[in-house]
Amino acid sequence: MGVHFVSWNYDQMGIVATLELEEECDNTVAWQRFYPDGTIALLPLNNKFSSLVWSTTLHHSKELLSLTEQEFIDKLNESLWRTSGKNFIVEESTKAFDQFMKVLNLSSTKERQLPPKIIRCKENSRASFPLGFGHATNYVMKGAALVGDAAHRVHPMAGQGANLGFGDITCLNEILGEAAYCGSELGSLLYLKDYETRRQRRNVPTMLAIEGLHRLYGTDSPPAVLVRSIGLQAVNALQPLKGLIKSFAAS
Template sequence: MLRSWRCLWSASARLPATRRLCTAIPEQEYDVIVSGGGMVGLAMAAALCTDPVLRDYRVTLLEAGPAPPPAAALPAEFSNRVCALSPATRRLLERLGAWERLERYSTTQHMQVWESRSDAMIRFENLERPEDLAYIVENEVITRALSAALAAAGGEVAYDAAVEEIALPPAGAAPGEDAVRLRLADGRRLSCSLLVGADGVGSAVRRAMGVRTLGWSYGQRGVVATLCLADADLANNVAWQRFLPTGPLALLPLSDTRSSLVWSTSDAEARRLLALSDDDFVDALNRSLWDEHEAAPAVQWAADAARGLLGALGLRAPSGPLQLPPSVAGVVPGSRAAFPLALQHAEAYTARRAVLVGDAARRVHPLAGQGANLGFGDVTALAAALAAAASCGADLGARRHLAEYETVRQRASAALLTLTDGLQRLYGTEALPAVLLRSVGLQVCDAVPQVRRFLMDRARA
């Protein structure tokens, strides 16, 4: 049944443009339509096509952009847009058949976070589990791997398929009318039992659901770039993050000679950094990484007192002395860019026969590096909910199973949104009480094994 519908879609997609615009084209019916062909949308479609319970359902993925050109070799230089994937996300990609198709990635085995206004720091290492902390992968590499995995599973993607109109069924709709109906920009019409919105922060699916968002702009931008390191003889497997008064600065390893930069700073400072020459930009970056700032006497006293108290309790930080990050020798020409930072959260993830995943559901500050992992977590949870519905013969668009998905993912989102927003506010000020609190808090996190383990487990999830 699924193959016949795929053939019908493929035949209609090959019609001449004049016929595709004709309103007499029959409506194409699907069980699930995924709107949005980014990383999360591709993963969602692949999860549906590879799940043994769901793979015989009629599924298609709509992508507004053009079809990618035939697969070519990756550029020799790294892209400036990367993700820090967790071990849980790796397991998802392995199940989808995408992990082995990643053309390149690097592993992060350690992470050091330190404060610029005191000597407080924390260092994460995998001392208890034989797995990496994170995997640094370019967005393009993930997309290519997921596209290949979806194709291998017989999945269907419609490119140049911009959604122009979405009509969700009203409550109490009669049988046969209880479906989502879509009209594409080229006139094609589709219907489905469930519409998955994976169409990003400006989600058209979310608007059709009538779901409001809560949030605010941070008045900041994330400056990204691909960096050339000075010492190519050292193994580059540490993620570095320094909290500056204007925001966190992170270096993520790409290879022994390259790292990816994510520098959160004010809008004005971001514009200044982008306007600098490459050499001046590198100088500004190295100063921000290496310059020492004298701590206020009260902060130093509190840090020393906390260290003494923790030592008296037998809690000694395992991190040892602060390690210095690598020196940056240059920036790859043309790799500097910036994007606005904001918090955004949908009040609801589900509506009648519609559900949100990824950035359509929420947008988080990049300081924890967990935005992509949240989206991939949505894929895992929604696929499990839909498989549970299918296994008992239930309607995939039934609210009960969608509500279970929403409960699980709202909890995960609320925890991370609260954490990232709180850290952004705590580290976004030089007020003495805040500096005292974060310096002592970082020492406690470093010294108490249960806290360190909790933080590491959250990062792996």
């Protein structure tokens, strides 16, 4: 289509795999662990399996892919359960903030949940792909439209890449339905431009938010750690805001 595509690489790889859990359970919680060099995300598939996306450096990804299955599982469980080094100032500040929220009857403190233990990878499910950011300046031209990864790429840390693509498809389907109902040709640029406007208004803010989170969680600088820790506490305590974020992410 000759569309200009703004992009940059993160110099990271995403390692994916289908994982079997040690125990069958009500597996409805997505897990993420953040480290300065990447993110580990577990996304539920059913009561016994979860999908892995492990974002990490190029060098570390090669190491992980070279491991045997059992070595890989051991390394994954260790990383999921490992307690990161804590900063005293950050710890005390977050405790003070939690006490303040309790005074307002908005405490976010709940019983701590623990990640599931992984026992194996589904055979031949381990793979990797390069991570980067990308966005097409235009999604459409007469007779053609871009959707999903052809139009935009985001870091997988927030799990929104697929949702953005599904949103594109839903919107384009509605637009084409409107064109057909009005007797216009399906490739009419007038209708396709409406698709582009709607989706860019939705996609761009989401992509910028994900990029901001990626940068915020990609550092172990104490001020950044403090900001994200207090931010998570606040969101977790303010149920209307939490519900709004969930609704936006799922739409």
